[in-house]
Amino acid sequence: MTSTTAFYENCIAVVSILGIGCYLILRYALAINPELYSLTFNTELSSTLTPLYQGQLQLSTSLTQLPLLIILTLGGLPLVFKILLKLSRGDLGADLLAGLSIITSIGLHEYLAGSLVVLMLAGGTALEHYAVRRASSVLEALSKRMPSIAHRQTQSGIEDIGTEHVLIGDTLIILPHEICPVDGTVLEGHGSMDESYLTGEPYNMSKTSGSLVMSGAINGDAALTIRADKLASDSRYAKIMEVMRSSENYRPTIRRLGDQLGALYTPVAILIAVTAWWLSDDIIRFLGVLVIATPCPLLIGIPVTIISSISLAAKREIIIKNPAILETIGTCRTAIFDKTGTLTYGRPWLTTILPHRSYDENTLLSLTASVERYSKHPLSNAISQAAEKAGLRLQVVKDIQELPGQGLTGTVAGHVLQVTSRKQFLLSHSDQAQQLPPITGGLECIVLIDQHYAGTFQFRDEVRPDSSSFISHLQPKHLFDRILLVSGDKESEVRFLAEQVGIEEVYFNQSPEQKLDLVRQETQRTKTIYLGDGINDAPSLTAATIGIAFGQNSDITGESADAVIMDSSLLKVDELFHIGTRMRQIALQSAVGGMVLSLIGMIAAGFGYLSPVMGAITQELIDVLAVLNALRAALPPKNLSDY
Numbered sequence: 001m002t003s004t005t006a007f008y009e010n011c012i013a014v015v016s017i018l019g020i021g022c023y024l025i026l027r028y029a030l031a032i033n034p035e036l037y038s039l040t041f042n043t044e045l046s047s048t049l050t051p052l053y054q055g056q057l058q059l060s061t062s063l064t065q066l067p068l069l070i071i072l073t074l075g076g077l078p079l080v081f082k083i084l085l086k087l088s089r090g091d092l093g094a095d096l097l098a099g100l101s102i103i104t105s106i107g108l109h110e111y112l113a114g115s116l117v118v119l120m121l122a123g124g125t126a127l128e129h130y131a132v133r134r135a136s137s138v139l140e141a142l143s144k145r146m147p148s149i150a151h152r153q154t155q156s157g158i159e160d161i162g163t164e165h166v167l168i169g170d171t172l173i174i175l176p177h178e179i180c181p182v183d184g185t186v187l188e189g190h191g192s193m194d195e196s197y198l199t200g201e202p203y204n205m206s207k208t209s210g211s212l213v214m215s216g217a218i219n220g221d222a223a224l225t226i227r228a229d230k231l232a233s234d235s236r237y238a239k240i241m242e243v244m245r246s247s248e249n250y251r252p253t254i255r256r257l258g259d260q261l262g263a264l265y266t267p268v269a270i271l272i273a274v275t276a277w278w279l280s281d282d283i284i285r286f287l288g289v290l291v292i293a294t295p296c297p298l299l300i301g302i303p304v305t306i307i308s309s310i311s312l313a314a315k316r317e318i319i320i321k322n323p324a325i326l327e328t329i330g331t332c333r334t335a336i337f338d339k340t341g342t343l344t345y346g347r348p349w350l351t352t353i354l355p356h357r358s359y360d361e362n363t364l365l366s367l368t369a370s371v372e373r374y375s376k377h378p379l380s381n382a383i384s385q386a387a388e389k390a391g392l393r394l395q396v397v398k399d400i401q402e403l404p405g406q407g408l409t410g411t412v413a414g415h416v417l418q419v420t421s422r423k424q425f426l427l428s429h430s431d432q433a434q435q436l437p438p439i440t441g442g443l444e445c446i447v448l449i450d451q452h453y454a455g456t457f458q459f460r461d462e463v464r465p466d467s468s469s470f471i472s473h474l475q476p477k478h479l480f481d482r483i484l485l486v487s488g489d490k491e492s493e494v495r496f497l498a499e500q501v502g503i504e505e506v507y508f509n510q511s512p513e514q515k516l517d518l519v520r521q522e523t524q525r526t527k528t529i530y531l532g533d534g535i536n537d538a539p540s541l542t543a544a545t546i547g548i549a550f551g552q553n554s555d556i557t558g559e560s561a562d563a564v565i566m567d568s569s570l571l572k573v574d575e576l577f578h579i580g581t582r583m584r585q586i587a588l589q590s591a592v593g594g595m596v597l598s599l600i601g602m603i604a605a606g607f608g609y610l611s612p613v614m615g616a617i618t619q620e621l622i623d624v625l626a627v628l629n630a631l632r633a634a635l636p637p638k639n640l641s642d643y
Helices: 003-032 034-038 063-088 096-107 111-135 137-145 236-249 253-280 283-293 296-315 325-331 339-343 361-372 378-389 422-428 430-435 467-478 491-501 512-525 538-543 570-606 612-634
Strands: 149-154 157-162 171-174 184-188 191-194 204-207 224-228 318-320 334-338 349-355 397-403 407-412 415-420 443-449 452-460 482-486 505-507 528-532 546-550 563-565
Touching (some): 003 111, 063 096, 096 111, 096 253, 096 283, 111 612, 253 283, 253 570, 283 570, 283 612, 296 318, 296 325, 296 570, 296 612, 334 512, 339 482, 339 491, 339 528, 349 361, 361 397, 378 452, 422 430, 422 443, 430 452, 467 482, 467 570, 482 512, 491 505, 512 528, 512 538, 528 538, 538 546
Parallel strands (some): 334 482, 334 528, 528 546
Antiparallel strands (some): 149 157, 149 171, 184 224, 318 563, 349 452, 397 407, 415 443, 443 452
16 A cells, blocks of 8 residues: 555545544534524525536535535545446456445435445555554564664764765774664774674674674674675665565455455345345345445455564564465475575584694684684584684684685784685696595585695584474475475485485485476476575576575575575474465455355345444444454464474
8 A cells, every 4th residue: 555545545534533423413413403404505506607507506405414425525436436447447346335335325315324434445444554554563673773874984083974875985983782784894893793683693793804794783892994885775684674665565366365255245245235125125225235245354354464474474584575475385285495504504513624734633723713703604603613612712813805706815823814615726726636635525615824725624514403303294284295305415415314304305416407497397297385595596496386595695685585584494484384374364264254244244234124324333343353353463373383
């Protein structure tokens, strides 16, 4: 809903409440003093009109009806016009009943009933807008958390500027415990930042000159001087906000369920209204049925449920970029898993250190860990943890650089240390190739000191302890027929993991192109879910019916994934399954439950037990119940997982 539309609907709701209030006050006054009934007002139209309308037209209307006529003019006529436009396009939507109610009430001079219908529609739309805002509280919290002021360093000192005025290349000061306003690079200072709000990692990241910083991260106890590398609008935190807003404004296919149900509901309501009129010969019953048939639960209950579910997911650290998956996730029957970072932590542990004869293990580990603590590479944490476990003292590092494809470089103890891959080492130091150990399973990195080979670190990725239980519960609990493990790693590594977690169908040595072809073939057979880390898996995430990326190593701004699990947890994936199933159940409860209650009211109105006015009041109560039930989707249930 646009802000202009919301403002208009709110105004109509306020005018309707005031108008109906004035009408009731006047009726009460007339009950006390009946002589006021004789009070009328006259308007004479001038003979300056066209010849066809020349003459005098006398208009006499009871003063008590004036507020209701204002409501019907301002709120009812625009609605009727909009419905007529939809009818001209062959669109028999659920709001057709509301238009018929207003037209019939005007024709029968039942202005109060018509005004209540206008209030019902405008109030229902305003209620939806309010409910959406309440359900989007996570987005509001994100917005309030982002700083609006940055401290820019100039030749004359430090000046405070709005974050929207920060330019690429500006030098900014991040004071202790402040939130970083833009993505940048540390120029001066040494400290740490809490990036858990962005990455899901539960620890602080050390920062020194050359380290990268992200917008939205909370600075530690020391001030840092950084260079702005991106505009505030292009920084990571702003992109998360953009994703959240696009999710909020998106209306998935389930909202059209309202029109699908309305296509059945509308003719039934009209049939009941016509039958009541024909059997009783009382057209007021026709109006009474139409008024209570106004399908606000269909119009507002479903979208409120969607936004509520998106809000619940965000609170559970699940960013839903495509809300349509909430409807379809329960119908997927094939699950395809990437290996690294999905069924494993993507945080390998150090198994072996093979130093060159010039170094011993502890010396090489100490020097390497001193540099690696400033990196976010998956292997860096394993090296840092190994050094901490060995009780080694880390040394001061300068001139940190981490270029894509080149590895990590820093100056430590007067030596330039570089950590890179075997492939990159062979490209730039082919003359030292004979010093490398044989290739084995698992992961590795090569360490150079002053451009000379210094040693090799070997790793194995740690399997998530809940991977096996998660895989084993997919078939009985979520009705998956096939589970596939697809990886670019070697056969021995992939089969080792598959045996541990209980997957029988495995594909190894798969390039991104081969992964994509496989996912496309499976998706042609049935609906699929692909789970990956969002780096090399982007094409596969897009090709699957639903692509779910773990946020630890992925860029949330990418267009590949339909949902991003910020906490990088299989438990969160299971929660997403249940949020989707629960969203559809609650949406149908609000829509179908509201229709059933309305049908009961229509029958009562058809037998003359509900007047048009009482029918409108009854329908308003049904609307409130539908919206309250829809808002229930934002409340976490006692159990949101079943494994």
